Amino acid sequence: MRTILGIESSCDETAAAVVVDGRLVLSSLVASQHETHAPYGGVVPELAARAHVDRIDTLINDALVAADVKAHDLSAVAVTMGPGLAGALLVGMAAAKGLCVAADLPLVGVNHLEAHVFANVIDFDDFQPPAVVLLVSGGHTLLAHMREDYTFELLGETLDDAVGEAYDKIARFVGLGYPGGPLIDKLAAQGDPKALKFPRAMLRDGYDFSFSGLKTAVVARVKRAQASGEVIAAEDLAASFQQAVVDVLITKTMRAASDIAVKKIALAGGVAANSWLREQLTAVCVEKGFECFVPSLALCGDNAAMVTAAADRRVQRQDFDSLDLPANPSLSL
Ligand code: KG4
Numbered sequence: 617m618r619t620i621l622g623i624e625s626s627c628d629e630t631a632a633a634v635v636v637d638g639r640l641v642l643s644s645l646v647a648s649q650h651e652t653h654a655p656y657g658g659v660v661p662e663l664a665a666r667a668h669v670d671r672i673d674t675l676i677n678d679a680l681v682a683a684d685v686k687a688h689d690l691s692a693v694a695v696t697m698g699p700g701l702a703g704a705l706l707v708g709m710a711a712a713k714g715l716c717v718a719a720d721l722p723l724v725g726v727n728h729l730e731a732h733v734f735a736n737v738i739d740f741d742d743f744q745p746p747a748v749v750l751l752v753s754g755g756h757t758l759l760a761h762m763r764e765d766y767t768f769e770l771l772g773e774t775l776d777d778a779v780g781e782a783y784d785k786i787a788r789f790v791g792l793g794y795p796g797g798p799l800i801d802k803l804a805a806q807g808d809p810k811a812l813k814f815p816r817a818m819l820r821d822g823y824d825f826s827f828s829g830l831k832t833a834v835v836a837r838v839k840r841a842q843a844s845g846e847v848i849a850a851e852d853l854a855a856s857f858q859q860a861v862v863d864v865l866i867t868k869t870m871r872a873a874s875d876i877a878v879k880k881i882a883l884a885g886g887v888a889a890n891s892w893l894r895e896q897l898t899a900v901c902v903e904k905g906f907e908c909f910v911p912s913l914a915l916c917g918d919n920a921a922m923v924t925a926a927a928d929r930r931v932q933r934q935d936f937d938s939l940d941l942p943a944n945p946s947l948s949l
């Protein structure tokens with residue numbers, strides 16, 4: 617039995633979890649910093665690092681207590697080593713290494729992007745690669761081929777804004793608040809997705825994405841309406857923007873799955889919590905005969921359970937990192 621403590625601090629959530637064999641979640645705690653960053657409309661790196669410092673020790677302790685596990689009974693400590701904010705990552709890495717020294721435990725550094733995908737491993741008994749993975753979050757938007765051996769081949773990624781970033785920037789522009797994704801999701805449910813025409817950038821070109829043009833188009837459309845006195849319902853704006861995003865994400869994901877002849881599609885990342893994306897992707901997969909994996913809401917956003925799941929195979933092989941493992945803010949898949 618492998619009992620792994622996971623630690624996550626790459627962005628604006630401090631998280632700790634205790635998980636057995638990469639799947640059985642004994643505890644999973646997430647302390648969000650949304651209130652800290654909301655006045656600024658986005659994550660302020662210095663504030664994020666400080667908030668992680670304030671919370672991480674208590675959170676780790678609480679996760680162990682909630683799981684009824686003592687530190688010296690752990691098999692390993694898994695920690696997010698990148699990508700993410702440098703200062704924020706260092707807080708989690710330092711906490712993980714400190715615990716490894718204090719309780720004589722091995723360390724596993726985990727790629728945050730891969731960890732998001734492993735939410736599906738926790739949630740589904742029957743999730744096994746090969747699969748095409750659509751990873752959508754505040755910092756990343758990418759399509760990948762998850763091979764049978766659980767390694768990844770990057771197929772495409774955003775050339776500019778991440779999807780979540782586009783949601784957050786538009787929400788800030790229309791004065792909705794931060795983070796904007798869930799707020800736009802809610803508004804869009806009451807709106808008409810065909811009310812306004814927005815571009816579907818690069819729909820037919822390869823597997824890369826571009827969302828900054830869409831963001832600019834939304835902002836320009838609102839300004840034009842304001843100048844002419846036209847009233848646009850916020851619900852219609854949200855729904856039309858969201859439809860443009862979902863159309864592009866789903867079209868490219870389905871094309872990638874057909875091209876590489878993979879029958880499974882897995883969604884991951886903070887934007888995987890989007891209700892319209894979840895519903896539409898599931899519907900298209902059913903229609904076209906693909907198996908669709910959509911993680912539970914608790915495992916979409918940043919959390920530490922997914923970090924332990926991503927580390928489990930390495931713990932099984934006793935493939936550990938040394939305690940001088942550096943954080944890597946620009947680590948890729
Ligand atoms: O994965 P995550 O927690 O952090 C990163 O690694 O980036 O993703 C956070 C992002 C934010 O941009 C947030 O607005 C977006 O996920 N998000 C959503 C929804 N819930 C969170 N976007 C659209 N619809 C949602 N329901």
Ligand code: ZN
Nearest residue numbers: 753886917918
């Ligand atoms: Zn994330």
